[in-house]
Amino acid sequence: MRDSSKFGESLKDTDQLIRDAEKSESTGLLSGPWFGTRHTLILWGFLGFTTLFIQRVNMNIALVAMAQQNASGAFQDNGSTEFTWSNTLQGIVLSAFYYGYFTTQIPGGMLARVLGGKPLFAGSVIGCSALSLLTPLAARLDVGFLIGVRVVQGLLQGLVFPSMQVILSKWVPATERSRLVAFTYAGCQAGTVFGMLSAGYLCDVPQLGWPSVFYIGGGIGMLWAFGWLVCTHESPSRHPRITDDERRYIELSVDRPKDEELRTPWRSIFTSPALYAIAAAHFANDWGCFAVMTCLPKFMKDILRFDMSKNGFLSSMPYLVVWTFNLVAGSLADFLRKPNRLRTVYVRKLMVFIGLIGPGTLLLAAAYLPGCGRAPVVVLLTAAMGLSGFTMAGHSVNHLDIAPAFAGILFALTNSFGTTSGFIGPALAGVLTEGHDTRERWEKFFLISGAVYAVGGTIYVLFARGDIQPWAKVKSTDSEVIVPPPPQYGSIQRTPSSTEDGSKETNDDVR
Numbered sequence: 001m002r003d004s005s006k007f008g009e010s011l012k013d014t015d016q017l018i019r020d021a022e023k024s025e026s027t028g029l030l031s032g033p034w035f036g037t038r039h040t041l042i043l044w045g046f047l048g049f050t051t052l053f054i055q056r057v058n059m060n061i062a063l064v065a066m067a068q069q070n071a072s073g074a075f076q077d078n079g080s081t082e083f084t085w086s087n088t089l090q091g092i093v094l095s096a097f098y099y100g101y102f103t104t105q106i107p108g109g110m111l112a113r114v115l116g117g118k119p120l121f122a123g124s125v126i127g128c129s130a131l132s133l134l135t136p137l138a139a140r141l142d143v144g145f146l147i148g149v150r151v152v153q154g155l156l157q158g159l160v161f162p163s164m165q166v167i168l169s170k171w172v173p174a175t176e177r178s179r180l181v182a183f184t185y186a187g188c189q190a191g192t193v194f195g196m197l198s199a200g201y202l203c204d205v206p207q208l209g210w211p212s213v214f215y216i217g218g219g220i221g222m223l224w225a226f227g228w229l230v231c232t233h234e235s236p237s238r239h240p241r242i243t244d245d246e247r248r249y250i251e252l253s254v255d256r257p258k259d260e261e262l263r264t265p266w267r268s269i270f271t272s273p274a275l276y277a278i279a280a281a282h283f284a285n286d287w288g289c290f291a292v293m294t295c296l297p298k299f300m301k302d303i304l305r306f307d308m309s310k311n312g313f314l315s316s317m318p319y320l321v322v323w324t325f326n327l328v329a330g331s332l333a334d335f336l337r338k339p340n341r342l343r344t345v346y347v348r349k350l351m352v353f354i355g356l357i358g359p360g361t362l363l364l365a366a367a368y369l370p371g372c373g374r375a376p377v378v379v380l381l382t383a384a385m386g387l388s389g390f391t392m393a394g395h396s397v398n399h400l401d402i403a404p405a406f407a408g409i410l411f412a413l414t415n416s417f418g419t420t421s422g423f424i425g426p427a428l429a430g431v432l433t434e435g436h437d438t439r440e441r442w443e444k445f446f447l448i449s450g451a452v453y454a455v456g457g458t459i460y461v462l463f464a465r466g467d468i469q470p471w472a473k474v475k476s477t478d479s480e481v482i483v484p485p486p487p488q489y490g491s492i493q494r495t496p497s498s499t500e501d502g503s504k505e506t507n508d509d510v511r
Contacts, residue, residue, distance in 0.1 A: 037242045038171050038250060041232050042180050044224075045164060046187040048125060051224045052157055053191025054198075055132050055217045056097065059150065061199035063090055065210040066139065082210075085143060096147045098290075098422040100154025105419065108162035109412030110264075117167035117408070118234045120159055122225050127156045129221025136211035161415055166408040169400055170235040173253040175334065177400055178347070178393040182330025185392055189323035196316040254404065264409060268471030274402045277463035279414040281352050281395035284456025286418035288359060288388050291425020292449050293318065296381065303439050304374045314378055318385035325389030329355075333393035344401055345466025351394030352460045359384040360453030367446035395460060402465055403472030425449075 067083040067090060085093070112120050131149050138145035164184065172180045199213045233239040236247045269275060296315055300306045306314065329351055336342045336350070362384035366377050399410040428448065433441045 036246045037236070037239055038173075038176075038180070038246065041167070041171055042184050044228050044232050045167070045184040046190070047224055048121065048228060049160070049164075049185060049187030050191035050194065051125060051187075051217075051221045052128060052160060053188050054195035055128050055153065055221060056157065057192050057195040058199045058213045058217050059097070059135075060094065061196055062203060062210045062213045063093060065203040083139065083143070089143060093143070093147055093150060095423075095426075096150035097154040097157075098419060100151040100156075101158045102154075102416060102419045102422075104155050104158030105162065105412040105416035106409070107412075108159035109165075109409035111159065112163040112166040112408045116234045117163040117165075117170075118228075118232060120163040121167070122228050124156045124159045124163070125221050125228070126225045128153050129218040129225065131156075132214045132218035132221065135214040135218075162408040162412040165399060165411040167234070169404045169407045170254060171250060172400070173250055175253070175337065177397055178333035178337065179327075179330035181397045181400070182326045182333075182392040185396060186323050186326040189319045189326060189389070192319040193316050193323065196319075197313075264406060265471045268469075269403075269406070269410070269413070272402075272469060272471065273463045274398075274465040274469055275410060275413070277460045277465075278395045278398050278402075278410070279417045280456045280459035281356060281391065281464075282414040282418035282456075283421055284356050284453050285388055285391045285395070286415075287421040287425055287449060287452045287456075288385060290419070290422035291429065292363070293385060295426060295429045295445070296385075299442055300378075302433075303442055304377060306374070314382075318382045321382055321386030322389040325386050326392045329390040329393035333397075343466060345464060348394045348398050348401065348466055349461045349464055351390045351392075352457055352464070355388045355391035355394055356453045356457030356460070358387040358390075360450040360457070362387070363446045363450040363453070367443040367450075395464070398464065398466070401467070402469045404468070405474050406472055421452075 067085040108120070131153050135146065135149055138149045168181055168184065195217070198216075202208050202212045202216070203210050205212075236242055236250045239247070293315075296318070300314060333347050333351055336347045337344055342350075362380050366380035366384065395414075399407040399414070403410055429445050432445050
């Protein structure tokens with residue numbers, strides 16, 4: 001009787017969707033809001049990542065105002081700096097964040113499954129914001145306290161991506177996955193651009209100075225956390241103001257089990273070629289974010305001879321281009337995944353091919369183009385980093401394609417691997433240019449970077465998948481009979497397919 005009742009409820013949902021579809025086709029009008037509760041959550045997620053990345057990158061600019069040195073390594077007292085820290089010590093301050101960030105990626109995925117994505121994301125932002133407010137005090141007490149603050153901030157921010165993956169797996173329908181996920185994570189680039197530009201301005205205002213960078217960043221985070229806790233909910237079923245049509249559409253089009261305790265198939269995860277394809281692309285993309293982008297200001301200063309003001313502005317431009325391409329790629333990917341166009345796997349591979357092979361080629365051109373002046377080099381480097389924005393609609397969302405029920409854990413695994421580029425890349429650049437800071441040495445660095453992009457992109461194109469993997473399919477107590485939702489929501493079909501052992505099961509795909 002229990003199964004029969006649930007089957008009946010599913011058929012009621014199905015009948016309602018059929019009526020919605022008929023209404024939409026006959027009137028040409030949308031039967032649901034064009035801006036629903038899921039879009040509100042995505043907007044808050046975007047603002048959350050903007051806030052977090054403001055707090056992540058503001059130290060890069062503020063540190064210049066806090067302590068400066070000349071080329072010989074001696075402290076340069078220009079009347080505006082406060083601390084006598086060596087270049088080595090400043091490097092430790094900058095890298096401290098990533099040691100913490102690397103540590104909590106995998107625990108973050110498991111915590112998000114247990115505690116829920118919403119409270120974990122909020123707690124991370126609140127903790128980071130509180131530490132941002134304490135940063136000036138920590139720096140003035142002792143540099144060791146400052147390093148500790150940055151490590152803990154990294155620990156907290158290591159939780160945010162896995163927790164957001166869990167949230168998105170509950171809220172984002174398959175046909176809207178690329179653009180909504182891309183818009184959410186575009187907050188990373190928005191926060192980087194805004195954080196770098198605003199920090200430079202605040203440091204130059206005598207009445208404000210470098211401490212204001214951390215006070216304002218922390219204050220913004222606290223305000224965001226209040227809005228997030230009030231305006232968002234863990235899942236559509238818990239939202240008190242969502243319409244029945246939107247709730248039904250989301251719950252029938254996402255690929256998650258309902259209220260079911262899941263066992264993580266660790267062996268299957270670690271033997272999945274699809275996961276290693278994502279990990280390879282993730283590492284290559286992070287190499288650009290952490291290695292190339294971190295070293296870019298030094299290249300522009302030492303080789304291209306830009307002054308500090310132009311250097312800061314030009315160093316932020318690639319992030320703005322990445323942000324733009326993130327949004328373009330998300331909409332383009334969802335357009336290509338509509339009925340009678342491309343399958344999901346081909347769309348993901350196309351986005352990664354553009355976002356990894358393209359930058360690799362442009363990096364090589366920037367390094368080896370004979371007689372290339374400063375302006376062409378800057379354009380090539382900016383375009384190279386900008387094209388990487390297409391990967392946001394490729395490997396970055398692919399976790400939700402292949403294992404929506406375990407998306408948080410999968411993202412934690414691949415993000416952990418990708419984060420190691422933050423240690424390897426800058427260290428490699430330092431070794432290559434140590435004592436010989438010449439263009440020829442930088443050519444070697446860009447050659448290696450181009451190779452990393454090419455290898456990562458090639459592995460992904462060869463082994464990536466776009467459908468739910470067998471080990472990620474979770475049996476549900478509800479009926480498997482689901483019909484396409486109204487046309488304005490896309491065409492989602494659940495059709496039977498045969499597994500390797502000949503058994504029948506269902507696959508979701510956007511045809």
